Amino acid sequence: MFTSTNPSDTNEVIATVPEATAAEILTVLRTAKNAQKGWAKLPAPTRGRIIANVGRLVESNKEALAKLITKEMGKVYSEALGEVQEVVDTCDFFLGEGRRLYGQTVPSEMQNKNLFTFRMPIGNVFIITAGNFPTAVPSWYIVPALLSGNSVVWKPSEFTPAVANALTAIFHAGGVPKDILMTVIADGGQTFAALESGLKEGVINKVGFTGSTEVGRKIGAKAGEYIQSACLELGGKNPMVVMPDANIDLALDGALFAGFGTAGQRCTSLGTLWIHESIYDSVLAKFVALVENAAVGDPFKDVLFGPMISQKYLDNHLTHLKMVQSHHKVLGSTSTGRITAANPRKGFVGDPDKGVFAHPVIVAGITKNDELYSTETFGPLVTVGKFSTLDEAIDLANGHGYGLSSAIYTNDPQNVWRFREGISAGMVSINNSTSGAEAHLPFGGNGLSGNGSRQSGIWVLDQFTRWQSMNWDWSNKLQKAQMDLIEIKHDPNFVLKI
Template identity: 60%
Template sequence: MAELNRGTAERPTVSRNPADLRDVVTEQVLSDADGLTAAARAAHRAQSAWAETPAPLRGRVAQNVGRLVAENKEALAALITREVGKPYGEALGEVQEVIDTCDFFLGEGRRLYGQTVPSEMPDKQLFTYRKPLGTAVIITAANFPAAVPAWYLVPALLCGNTVVWKPSESAMAVAEALFRLFRAGGVPEDVLRLVHADGETTYAGLERALTEGLVQKIGFTGSTAAGRRVSELAGRHLQSPCLELGGKNPLVVTDDADLELAVQGAVFSGFATAGQRCTSLGAVIAHRAVHDEFLTRFSAAVEDLVVGDPRRDEIFYGPLIGERYLENFRGSLELVRPHHTLSGSTATGRITSESPRKGFIGDPDAGVYAHPTVVAGVLPDDELYRTETFGPLVSVMAYDSFDEAVALANGHGYGLSAAIYTRSAGTAFSFRERCTAGMVSVNNSTVGAEAHLPFGGNGLSGNGSRQSGIWVLDQFTSWQSMNWDYAGTLQRAQMDVQDIDADLGFRLS
């Protein structure tokens, strides 16, 4: 359990319900750096025995975990809603993603395939094998406190690695619950260790563990700034981390788009989970011919969104994850400039009884709620165009030519997700080809993932690593080649190939 991984400098911290800050969801003692290093040391010792467990049996463990999560789906979703403020319907979808991930990797336990490769030499066979890396340290964020950890933990464990998991301090209760389900599903004690720690402690403990040779892989989901630090640390130890970072995800609306469908997609992309997804919509890029009509429809739809208590079925989005998330979002609002236009309601920032929102359900003063904000007139030179806002804010921009739309979709430097609304197949495929995002949707939102599809980004959104599906296996295994020579004499590969070529040419002539 988590308490086994605490260090000597124990200190408590609390996780509060963001819909009602009076409600303490859990109180945990945070580890010091020695605690994280000790957890890595224990996981490192356990790795060889876990790797010797046949991969199909490790797949059965993933199946067991998925079954237990399914049996506890409603309870886990309710805990997600309570701890991070995600509407209950969305929380159920997140838990289903954990189940889907476990289902997928049950099969991969029987498909950790290598290859038999033909040799250029006679009487020689070549083989390739996937090998586990060793011990992984996985650091996850609060906005998807169950699904994203599962994206890392399930394939890492399936491939024969051991894991030290450091969840967000804002989602410690969900982490404890998910950790117990993994343990109950058959994951041995030291094969998966849970450590609660703050960011600086995690960095210090990870640095020590890397120096001792205890960690062979880092997985990190979080901000681009923090990802840079993790990447630099990994690079000093000649490692390539798996990074899933921020996004400024564009949604292009062409002049032939179905505007009603585009509005629906933009609303969901921008304001689901209160805009706190790495794939949340950053900017709508609308053709000038339809810009004004789109903006009118979009603003009206945003005005009608119901905000409030995330336990209520009518709610579109609930609170931000916590007070520090609200403070960061307020910083994003400071990027609004005089040449911008607040479309629809002009109320911004925190929703309170003194700054109310029409149709709000619940007690606005009890939680951490924010007004949805639509900012029109954003230009490519604006800092708002280049900055991830991570909250309920969407920019709207205009374009004239397809080349300009592509430039705006790529120009902010992020490359996680993008969407285009068009009736033209040619336009859709051309956008896919020229867009730098790792994931592209056509006539669909910028958000959403499936367990068997690669997930990840480029540029400021990541280092090209991918999660989910068969592609994540390359993050948690290395390729080993083997050559078996049964000629009974030394064969010197390329040095002897010339002789073979000459002999072959002679015989063919």
């Protein structure tokens, strides 16, 4: 059994659920695989209507689902409401795609012959997601996968089983058959063992994974052994560049939200704030003041961020603090590490000893040679460095190999276009934070942040469908492509005379 507790009050049990073994997950995968063909026979517009039902049910249960997110993983309630809205938006977008799973009619090079293309479902999809966005990110996989005619086995984070079971119940209430969307709670070891068995047996036709680069590399390699390309949405070390002509107050608002919202536990969280050397000291001082005065604590109150998702995530944050070097300046708080009565934070909201809360930390003076420069910290820790030219800023923003999200604050169009062209990230924000996504825009990264696959919008359909081509020859004779061409003549000796 796995016990899920409230990270704001670890004595409060949110749910106790059975953990599945690899053998049990494999049984679930077989069940979903066997049911998939029946689901695919439903007309796509009908599947779209079911997705519409799910969206309306999520919308009508928005507050209850958001409260459960806040209680189970500690996200500030206003952010949790926004996350649930993302599920609604995703359903609203894809209900229409049920009527737009278009193929094409393609002209043939031969007479009396027609060419067509069709989107076909892949089969059974194994989805593995993290606990930082327990509803929004899963919906990016589940909704388009179901809409396209696939069955889904979802393995959510073991730290958010109550949210996972609630979201699954909503899908089922909306009309998704229980053997078409099946949810299992398991640890990483059992999950990976089931993944390997399912790929070998052929009951997994696509793998979708959101999580760390380290684990994503293993999943991608295992899928590749079975001639599959996994959909990988991995970590980030997301840069934010502040130019001298920027609206500084706006940039600082963006840095505060991107760096410390959800306690820095987003794949799109701000990694390093790169400030032009001419404004470095003044901007850093203002950023430090904002962080020092930000409210931290009870996520149901008006705070910047609440607890870490669990003790595991706090331990990970403490490990990253050990990477601070002597040439760095640690700012933003009078202390570091866990917030407790013995290690207090000014203005803390609530009782720190009940939960797993961490001090926000700014590490200034970061350089390209530092371990923190190239490490995704995934906690309330933002590094800060300086640059002299935009070319240098782009080099610093790309040098660690991650390529998920990025941002630049400037009012000069030349800076905008040079940054967009030079940055390796899959997502670019201009005068906005590194965090934030809309349901109809592609989401995903490159390099260490992913294998180029994209979620959301029409682009994710390429992850959950395969193109099928058909040629229909009604000439009543064998026509051979590239051989039986219609002869076209021209005059090779023509010369234009003026």
